[in-house]
Amino acid sequence: GAERETVKTAGTSLRLSFSWKHQEICRVLSCHVLQPLLKFIFFLSFRNLLLEDALGEGKSNAPKPLKTGTTIAGVVCKDGVVLGADTRATSSEVVADKMCAKIHYIAPNIYCCGAGTAADTEKTTELLSSNLTIFSMNSGRNPRVVMAANILQNMLFRYHGAIGANLILGGVDCTGSHIYRVGPYGSMDKVPYLAMGSGDLAAMGVLEDRFKPRMEQEEAKTLVRDAIRAGIMSDLGSGNNIDICVITSKGVDYIRPYQESEYKDNRQKKYKYKPGTTPVLCEKVVRLELELVHETVQKMETS
């Protein structure tokens, strides 16, 4: 209503409407201060849309959320689980992080690869990790992979897809080695091999071709490496290095990076130019006239 008219006119009136919005927002947020929020409040997305229109026909865009355009894969092998991921994090068309860690720690025997919005996968897995640690301490039992998958599923279903996290959960527990896929809307699948992210089609092709049940560990590592490499080669959102995480009942081997990308840049990090590189056109010296007002001498104790 009222705010649209002010936005249409000029820059200064935008500032006025913004402060009105600011008061409105504070009022809204304060009524939730005492209770925990049960849902996401999308109120500010309205304001962001108005701001984008006002700043002029798509000339300046709001910063896009950091997405991990990704390739992640997981395979159940003979004595454990092999998880793999690329290491590129993109913010629209710029690579924001070349050595992003997409395989997150959940428990000593459970790790989770995340694709989707980077912040969501990070925080969801951290939350899951703390909840599982508390559970272990309370019950005196080691956490199981199916438990982690159920907790994730319940949480993501509650948020109805607002948390953009596609996760591959893998681990070894007393019941064996398992891989679960959890989708952003809260759907769960238990499968022997899996690929997700924007490069999943390419990686899945490699996995479908060469997967065999109960593979040896080295063969599984090579298969996952090749699947991620296929994703890196065929997808613009995936790239840089490959991380591999091997989980067995004896322990975890988190190899980061398992394979570095062939395209390395040699950054010098020190940019010194010789004197005379920038030509001096003219020179002017200005004396600072200083007057000695007061002088004190303090002797130092040197004995």
Add this chain to the structure above:
Amino acid sequence: SCDFYVSPARRSSGFRATTIMAVEFDGGVVIGADSRTTTGAYIANRVTDKLTPIHDRIFCCRSGSAADTQAIADAVSYQLGFHSIELDEPPLVQTAANLFKQMCYRYREELMAGIIVAGWDKRRGGQVYTVPMGGMLVRQPVSVGGSGSSYIYGFIDSKYKSGMTKEECLRFTADALALAMERDGSSGGVVRLAAITESGLERSVILGNQLPTFFSA
């Protein structure tokens, strides 16, 4: 208050268009489903198990959104288990079906779930109840659901006869599902079957190359 609820109009993650089927016979039920889960045009899981146990002798066949049906099935199996412990006897299939109906009807705007509840109990033997989207509940001797069901209504109507044995029911279900999977793009993979009787549960899988074949133009 000031929440903007994001409508689930077209959920593109883990959406399951499916073919599911259940048939009653004297002494139990036979249930069957395909095994494809799609996200848009990509098959996210080609070996899905859509036959979910709710209790020892009660199963449900799930179609619609994978997330919604998994959550509903979890909630109902908890409620039914609790009810059964309180009663100190196995629950009725009708009870399970009503629990599904209550949940699907109450949250009909937010959910996208079509469920077939089937099982055996001591009071009425084998029963099939269908709870389609919207939350209706009706008992039927044979019921199909999911996107692939539209292609086999004619086959079901012409081939079903009451008084079939368990083996005839299993063959009937396998044939119907194979026909639906042949015509419906969102159904495919393997056929999962289960026969539920008083003595227990028999699960089987028919792989893609072993499916019954029919005339293909």
